[in-house]
Amino acid sequence: xxxxxxxxxxxxxxxxxxxxxxxxxxxxxxxxxxxxxxxxxxxxxxxxxxxxxxxxxxxxxxxxxxxxxxxxxxxxxxxxxxxxxxxxxxxxxxxxxxxxxxxxxxxxxxxxxxxxxxxxxxxxxxxxxxxxxxxxxxxxxxxxxxxxxxxxxxxxxxxxxxxxxxxxxxxxxxxxxxxxxxxxxxxxxxxxxxxxxxxxxxxxxxxxxxxxxxxxxxxxxxxxxxxxxxxxxxxxxxxxxxxxxxxxxxxxxxxx
Amino acid sequence: xxxxxxxxxxxxxxxxxxxxxxxxxxxxxxxxxxxxxxxxxxxxxxxxxxxxxxxxxxxxxxxxxxxxxxxxxxxxxxxxxxxxxxxxxxxxxxxxxxxxxxxxxxxxxxxxxxxxxxxxxxxxxxxxxxxxxxxxxxxxxxxxxxxxxxxxxxxxxxxxxxxxxxxxxxxxxxxxxxxxxxxxxxxxxxxxxxxxxxxxxxxxxxxxxxxxxxxxxxxxxxxxxxxxxxxxxxxxxxxxxxxxxxxxxxxxxxxx
Amino acid sequence: xxxxxxxxxxxxxxxxxxxxxxxxxxxxxxxxxxxxxxxxxxxxxxxxxxxxxxxxxxxxxxxxxxxxxxxxxxxxxxxxxxxxxxxxxxxxxxxxxxxxxxxxxxxxxxxxxxxxxxxxxxxxxxxxxxxxxxxxxxxxxxxxxxxxxxxxxxxxxxxxxxxxxxxxxxxxxxxxxxxxxxxxxxxxxxxxxxxxxxxxxxxxxxxxxxxxxxxxxxxxxxxxxxxxxxxxxxxxxxxxxxxxxxxxxxxxxxxx
Numbered sequence: 001x002x003x004x005x006x007x008x009x010x011x012x013x014x015x016x017x018x019x020x021x022x023x024x025x026x027x028x029x030x031x032x033x034x035x036x037x038x039x040x041x042x043x044x045x046x047x048x049x050x051x052x053x054x055x056x057x058x059x060x061x062x063x064x065x066x067x068x069x070x071x072x073x074x075x076x077x078x079x080x081x082x083x084x085x086x087x088x089x090x091x092x093x094x095x096x097x098x099x100x101x102x103x104x105x106x107x108x109x110x111x112x113x114x115x116x117x118x119x120x121x122x123x124x125x126x127x128x129x130x131x132x133x134x135x136x137x138x139x140x141x142x143x144x145x146x147x148x149x150x151x152x153x154x155x156x157x158x159x160x161x162x163x164x165x166x167x168x169x170x171x172x173x174x175x176x177x178x179x180x181x182x183x184x185x186x187x188x189x190x191x192x193x194x195x196x197x198x199x200x201x202x203x204x205x206x207x208x209x210x211x212x213x214x215x216x217x218x219x220x221x222x223x224x225x226x227x228x229x230x231x232x233x234x235x236x237x238x239x240x241x242x243x244x245x246x247x248x249x250x251x252x253x254x255x256x
Numbered sequence: 257x258x259x260x261x262x263x264x265x266x267x268x269x270x271x272x273x274x275x276x277x278x279x280x281x282x283x284x285x286x287x288x289x290x291x292x293x294x295x296x297x298x299x300x301x302x303x304x305x306x307x308x309x310x311x312x313x314x315x316x317x318x319x320x321x322x323x324x325x326x327x328x329x330x331x332x333x334x335x336x337x338x339x340x341x342x343x344x345x346x347x348x349x350x351x352x353x354x355x356x357x358x359x360x361x362x363x364x365x366x367x368x369x370x371x372x373x374x375x376x377x378x379x380x381x382x383x384x385x386x387x388x389x390x391x392x393x394x395x396x397x398x399x400x401x402x403x404x405x406x407x408x409x410x411x412x413x414x415x416x417x418x419x420x421x422x423x424x425x426x427x428x429x430x431x432x433x434x435x436x437x438x439x440x441x442x443x444x445x446x447x448x449x450x451x452x453x454x455x456x457x458x459x460x461x462x463x464x465x466x467x468x469x470x471x472x473x474x475x476x477x478x479x480x481x482x483x484x485x486x487x488x489x490x491x492x493x494x495x496x497x498x499x500x501x502x503x504x505x506x507x508x509x510x511x512x
Numbered sequence: 513x514x515x516x517x518x519x520x521x522x523x524x525x526x527x528x529x530x531x532x533x534x535x536x537x538x539x540x541x542x543x544x545x546x547x548x549x550x551x552x553x554x555x556x557x558x559x560x561x562x563x564x565x566x567x568x569x570x571x572x573x574x575x576x577x578x579x580x581x582x583x584x585x586x587x588x589x590x591x592x593x594x595x596x597x598x599x600x601x602x603x604x605x606x607x608x609x610x611x612x613x614x615x616x617x618x619x620x621x622x623x624x625x626x627x628x629x630x631x632x633x634x635x636x637x638x639x640x641x642x643x644x645x646x647x648x649x650x651x652x653x654x655x656x657x658x659x660x661x662x663x664x665x666x667x668x669x670x671x672x673x674x675x676x677x678x679x680x681x682x683x684x685x686x687x688x689x690x691x692x693x694x695x696x697x698x699x700x701x702x703x704x705x706x707x708x709x710x711x712x713x714x715x716x717x718x719x720x721x722x723x724x725x726x727x728x729x730x731x732x733x734x735x736x737x738x739x740x741x742x743x744x745x746x747x748x749x750x751x752x753x754x755x756x757x758x759x760x761x762x763x764x765x766x767x768x
Contacts, residue, residue, distance in 0.1 A: 004282055006275065012692035013269070013525070014552030016567030017739075019518065022547055023571030026516055030573055034547065035278055035290070040270030043693060044749050055272030059279030059386070061286055072749050075724030125724055126746075127739030130571070180268035181299060212331030212381055227273075227383030234382075237300050237328050260538055262531065269525070291534055291546070296526030311528030315535030315642070317542055436524035437555060468587030468637055483529075483639030490638075493556050493584050 003141035004033045004064040008053060009129060010041040011069070017127065021067075021134040024120065028138035037066075044072040046096045047159055051177050054100030055228055057088050067137045068092035069129040080113040080132050081153055084146055091133050091140070096159040103161060114150035164188050169255070173231065175248040182239025186251050188231040194255040199223050201233050202249035213237070259397035260289045260320040264309060265385060266297040267325070273383065277323075277390040280376065284394035293322075300328040302352045303415055307433050310356030311484055313344050323393045324348035325385035336369040336388050337409055340402055347389050347396070352415040359417060370406035420444050427511070429487065431504040438495025442507050444487040450511040455479050457489050458505035469493070515653035516545045516576040520565060521641060522553040523581070529639065533579075533646040536632065540650035549578075556584040558608045559671055563689050566612030567740055569600050577649045580604035581641035592625040592644050593665055596658055603645050603652070608671040615673060626662035676700050683767070685743065687760040694751025698763050700743040706767040711735050713745050714761035725749070 005025055011017040022034050037056055041049045049070040057066055071078075071093045083090040083098050085105035090098055094112070102108060113132060116123075118139045120131040136149060164173035164187055173188035199206045201221070210222040213236045221243060226232035231253065233240045261281055267273040278290050293312055297305045305326040313322055327334075327349045339346040339354050341361035346354055350368070358364060369388060372379075374395045376387040392405060420429035420443055429444035455462045457477070466478040469492045477499060482488035487509065489496045517537055523529040534546050549568055553561045561582040569578055583590075583605045595602040595610050597617035602610050606624070614620060625644060628635075630651045632643040648661060676685035676699055685700035711718045713733070722734040725748045733755060738744035743765070745752045 002286070004286065006278075008275070012552070013548075013550055015691045016549065016564040017691075019520070019547075019549030019564075019568035020571050020739075022518075022549075023568050023576075026545070026547070026576075027571055027573050030514070030516065030545075033282070033286075035275075035282070036269075036292070036548070037272065037275030037278075038269055040268070052272045052275075056275035056279050059276050059283055061283050064279075064282075073724075073726055076726040124739040125722075125736060126744070130739065179271045179273075210381075212329075214329055214332040224381060227276075227380040227386065232382070258542070260542065262534075264531070289538070289542075291531075291538070292525075292548070293528065293531030293534070294525055296524070308528040308531075312531035312535050315532050315539055317539050320535075320538075435527045435529075466637075468585075470585055470588040480637060483532075483636040483642065488638070 001029060001142050002031045002033065003029070004035055004061060005137050005141055006035045006037050006060065006064060006066045007039070008037040008041065008049060008066065009039045009069040010043045010045065010049070011039045011129070013039050017129065020130045024130055024134040025138045028135055029141045032138060032141050041070050044070065046070055048177065049097045050099045050159060053090070053097065057101065060088060062087055063089070065089045065091060065137050065140055067133050068097045069133055070097055071095065071128060074128050075125040079153065080128060080136070081156065082111045082113060082136065082140070082146060082149055083156070084109040084111075089140065089146075091137050093128070094153065094157050096157045098156065099159040099161060102156060102158060109146070110153045110156055111146060112150045112153040115148060118144070118149060162187060164192065171253040171255070173251040173253065175251065178241050182235065182241035183226065184233040184240045184244070184248065185226055185228065186231045186233065188251065188253055190225050190229045193225070193231060193253065196253050197256045198254045200250070200252040202244065257285060257398050258287045258289065259285070260291055260317060261393050261397055262291045262293050262316065262320060262322045263295070264293040264297065264305060264322065265295045265325040266299045266301065266305070267295045267385070269295050273385065276386045280386055280390040281394045284391055285397045288394060288397050297326050300326065302326055304433065305353045306355045306415060309346070309353065313357065316344060318343055319345070321345045321347065321393050321396055323389050324353045325389055326353055327351065327384060330384050331381040335409065336384060336392070337412065338367045338369060338392065338396070338402060338405055339412070340365040340367075345396065345402075347393050349384070350409065350412050352413045354412065355415040355417060358412060358414060365402070366409045366412055367402060368406045368409040371404060374400070374405060418443060420448065425510060427509040429507040429509065431507065434497050438491065438497035439482065440489040440496045440500070440504065441482055441484065442487045442489065444507065444509055446481050446485045449481070449487060449509065452509050453512045454510045456506070456508040458500065513541060513654050514543045514545065515541070516547055516573060517649050517653055518547045518549050518572065518576060518578045519551070520549040520553065520561060520578065521551045521581040522555045522557065522561070523551045523641070525551050529641065532642045536642055536646040537650045540647055541653050544650060544653050553582050556582065558582055560689065561609045562611045562671060565602070565609065569613065572600060574599055575601070577601045577603060577652055579645050579649045580609045581645055582609055583607065583640060586640050587637035591665065592640060592648070593668065594623045594625060594648065594652070594658060594661055595668070596621040596623075601652065601658075603649050605640070606665065606669050608669045610668065611671040611673060614668060614670060621658070622665045622668055623658060624662045624665040627660060630656070630661060674699060676704065681766060683765040685763040685765065687763065690753050694747065694753035695738065696745040696752045696756070696760065697738055697740065698743045698745065700763065700765055702737050702741045705737070705743060705765065708765050709768045710766045712762070712764040714756065
């Protein structure tokens with residue numbers, strides 16, 4: 001049965017781990033369309049996994065199954081879960097990786113995966129990506145009822161997602177993600193920005209939100225509404241992260 | 257509708273950007289066969305993207321759609337285009353990434369993408385890979401007429417592709433690409449080589465073109481006709497790039 | 513004809529090489545399901561390729577075709593081969609990359625690939641992944657008889673796979689693979705471990721095999737049965753490789 005299953009992990013791409021997960025999925029449903037998102041989440045970085053998932057899932061068909069394995073607690077008491085929303089199905093550990101998805105989803109069902117029938121028989125202590133999450137995704141993709149995988153889970157673990165502070169007309173934000181271009185993505189969202197007269201990035205002051213990277217000279221600093229709808233600090237054909245020596249600068253925006 | 261769509265970008269594989277493009281494509285045509293070529297083009301390196309595209313596209317079915325997003329001018333005046341040749345369809349920015357393809361194609365049609373109907377509604381200023389190139393590729397893969405995407409474009413931007421100089425019997429070439437093995441790929445093509453009696457690579461002199469890497473001892477320098485049909489400088493089980501301290505050596509070939 | 517073809521190489525993901533192989537495969541069989549395992553095998557490291565292959569192949573459908581290209585001898589006398597087992601079909605150079613597979617397979621047929629009909633016409637000296645292994649895999653996936661590709665090969669090259677030594681009640685193992693998490697995977701298999709009273713890793717002594725990484729504090733050393741069924745040395749949310757300064761420690765296990 002044709003169905004998209006995406007993979008997001010911190011496994012890197014140098015070992016056989018991702019390949020093993022693909023094998024398990026295709027071994028159960030050889031019509032699954034296994035789609036790599038990234039395996040480059042920094043090891044054990046649950047927040048980055050949560051943010052990354054939020055960045056891409058809305059663009060996929062709503063019946064896609066998104067497997068997210070950043071799982072420092074593998075083999076411990078942490079629970080394997082399935083999250084069902086109107087915009088997608090999500091499988092992974094209950095450790096906060098679904099925080100952004102859960103925050104913006106209206107109708108949500110969460111199930112703890114307990115039915116061993118849908119796991120590999122020889123369950124390891126260290127690789128539930130292969131032994132639980134991949135086979136569960138594959139079985140789900142075959143149309144097995146989501147309720148067959150386990151019991152409803154009520155209080156999933158949620159990461160704190162900090163909002164900017166509003167202090168006397170100033171919006172004080174922070175960098176929440178740095179991408180591989182060195183763009184600094186802040187938590188100041190588009191709707192908070194109203195024709196600003198000043199944006200301070202540490203000691204640097206910018207008085208306008210750019211329309212494109214090329215509004216400034218190559219190597220110069222700018223701020224722009226990024227592709228996720230947040231204010232980003234960038235350098236035209238360069239890296240804002242390097243510009244600030246990889247230290248996250250303070251971001252303050254003053255609207256008119 | 258089944259159709260191959262390949263992706264070549266400078267996005268790296270650590271962020272959600274590639275995943276977002278895949279989502280957009282599969283969200284529009286869930287039978288598209290999305291195929292990663294590389295996301296490791298050095299950031300903003302249009303020449304390397306152009307060379308890379310040239311290296312692989314001929315091996316794909318002729319109805320494949322190749323999306324190339326190395327796009328430092330995103331959001332500026334640079335135009336999004338579709339290039340139609342007898343050997344493939346190409347989508348990306350009009351900044352030179354299609355130079356090698358255009359140089360060797362006989363019958364070419366180029367269209368500027370202007371029809372917003374085939375773009376994402378919420379068009380960002382920074383990520384046309386997701387908002388324009390991916391949805392255009394997906395719509396094209398569904399069989400929509402290429403002329404529906406926009407107007408004919410006459411003079412696409414072409415990078416200079418330098419040929420070796422011929423100086424009194426000497427062919428003076430240069431390194432145009434260094435691969436991840438450290439092979440130095442020159443612009444001296446196979447047909448320029450006629451039983452050479454001397455090949456100088458900086459101060460090193462080689463008197464024969466090797467038949468295989470193993471013609472010389474491990475760690476030794478050699479020249480060979482590489483897989484793209486150009487003279488390459490290599491080290492058996494080592495890196496010619498390291499051998500020359502990552503500085504591109506001068507290449508001079510003297511035929512008999 | 514739908515058929516899974518997996519790719520494992522040392523090509524990295526930055527050049528067009530992997531893309532060219534995908535093009536050749538899809539150009540011959542556009543229903544092949546081309547599946548990346550890893551292209552991050554360290555250059556020329558045949559042992560790691562062999563271990564990696566062993567790590568994932570069992571999880572794939574038995575009719576999958578696994579292409580492995582770590583091929584320092586490309587263009588020399590080394591032979592291109594097809595290995596047929598009950599658990600999969602394998603294509604690559606006869607240089608030891610199939611050692612683990614061959615060791616554990618009961619019924620094996622090996623063929624030297626000699627039929628040029630199934631190779632690219634313009635055969636390079638440096639890229640048999642594209643010119644031989646990819647087109648052979650694609651033709652095999654179309655159902656062409658394996659015997660049509662060449663003659664039976666009797667004595668494939670096998671790497672030495674060292675077993676732990678048993679010395680007076682002590683099992684003296686060694687690290688055979690270090691993964692990207694920094695886990696040190698040893699050659700001491702699960703069945704050799706019988707309620708151990710002491711495990712020495714260089715000067716460190718552990719008296720129990722952990723049930724999960726979280727049995728110890730973050731940053732602390734542990735040993736655990738890893739996902740491949742071997743004893744692994746790990747650090748909870750850290751890297752055992754870094755812990756030992758990237759020098760492989762001695763591993764000694766004493767059962768009760």
